[in-house]
Amino acid sequence: MSAKTQAITSVMLALLLSGCASSQPNSGEALEAARSRFQAVREDSNVLRSAPKDVIRAGESLARADRLSSYWGSADDVRHYAYLSQRYSDIAEQHSDLNLNQERAVKLELEVQRLQLALREAKLLSVQEHGSWLEEQMLSLATSESERGLVMTLGDVLFDAGQADLQASANRTVLKLVHFLQLNPRRVVRIEGYTDNRGDKQVNLELSRARAQTVADMLVDLGIDAKRIEVQGHGENFPVKENASSKGRAQNRRVEIVFSDEQGRLGAAR
Amino acid sequence: MTNRCLYSALVLIALTGCASDPAPTEQLRLSEQAMSQAKAVGASEQVAELTLAENKLVQAQAAMAQEAYKDARMFAEQAELDARLAEARVLTEKSQAQLSELHNRINRLRKQLGELQ
Known part of the structure; x- marks a missing residue:
């Protein structure tokens, strides 16, 4: 080795x-x-x-x-x-x-979708609740006349004397009206103009019609379908008060908005 | 004589044990592929396994150059699995992030619903 x-x-x-x-x-x-x-x-x-x-x-x-x-x-x-x-x-x-x-993740995605749906529904509900609140407000402004249905009155002060132009102070009421009609798409309205008995009957008739048309035009401008609106002028007919006093005459100068029921049925025209 | 026998036996063992492997070219290709796949899903140096894989791949290539094929194969095999683990970790982390995003959305929605009711 x-x-x-x-x-x-x-x-x-x-x-x-x-x-x-x-x-x-x-x-x-x-x-x-x-x-x-x-x-x-x-x-x-x-x-x-x-x-x-x-x-x-x-x-x-x-x-x-x-x-x-x-x-x-x-x-x-x-x-x-x-x-x-x-x-x-x-x-x-x-x-x-x-x-x-x-x-x-798949389960959570489903949960997200479910919640989104629920949220949309809840929002819709709150709009409807708001809508029914508005409806109550509108209806409190209107008076119920059994044969004509619900009637809302725009007073004389919203128009310049002898003119058909609506004053700016009417805007709030008109906007409420538009909103109400948007939330109640089946309801239709008839807009009726009235005057007192002073002056020429024919002129009064035309003025009453022109004032009602002004309100209708404004509603259309704000997005309400013209088919849902009827316009009538009644001139000095159908006074609500005696024309003897200036106070009574002022109340007779008015535009009335007659609402249909929820199915869109309007009371008969005068 | 016995010494010579022992000597040749040892040489034989050494040769068969450590130098009988073929060149692991296919394995190296697989490892490189796993590596680029891990990088493609967004694995970076922050994933410890990716760094491991990178180092082992370098070592495998060095061993290849020296014709130490067994070492090359071992490094390459480990590099492949390190890279695949890095890839899997990144994907799992991403799904985790997706889950927490979904939880956030659900919480936001629940909160909004709670405010409405």
Whole structure:
């Protein structure tokens, strides 16, 4: 046995040992870690369902590491396959999480849609509530006359004397009227003009009609379909008060708005 | 004589154990593909596994150049799975973000509904 051969032999041995069993963590520990990791994902039904292939590969790599661990000098390989097995388990778990998240997202999307619908309905309801509040207001302005239905009176003060132009102070009332008609799309109106008995009968008739038309035009300008509006002039007919006093005459100069019922049926014209 | 036998046996083991692998070109291609896929879904250096994959891929390529094919294959295989894990993590994080966005929307909607009722 020469010293030279001995030296070479020991160098080779050292190489072998260092080459395949370097200072990394114990291969047995790596194997056990991979095994328990695999155990965990294999028992998770969600992981199995979402990523069966990765679970299988984790198992295969683990089995390989297992097999290699019984051979001398294969610690590196054991560590390698244990590492691969762990990675497959991790990937499988991530895929499972992703899958569960996506399933949850689908449910939440449905919930969002349901809530959006509910919100729209609630908003509509509040508009309707506001609408019925407005309706009450409108109706409180109007008086109910059994044979004519609901009647709202725009007084003389809203017009300049002898003129058909509506004053700016009438805007609020007209806007309320428009809003009311928008919220009650089936209702129609008849706008009737009246004067007192002073002056020429024919002129009064024309003035009463012109004033009623002014109100109707304004409603149309504000978006109410002209088909929903009838216009009539009654001149000095149908006074509400005696024309003897100036107060009575002032009350007789008026525009009345007759509302139909909710089905759009108007009372008979005078 | 026994020494010579032992010597040749050791050489044989060393050769078969560490240098019998073919060049893992296909595996390297797979690893590179997994890497670019991970980057395509938005994995960055902040994902630890992506950095791991990058380093191992470099090592695999270096081992390839030195014809250390077994090392090259091992590095490449690990790099592939590191990259795939990085990709999966990014996708899961994104779905998580999507979930919390949905939760926020639901809360906002519930709040609005509560205010109306």
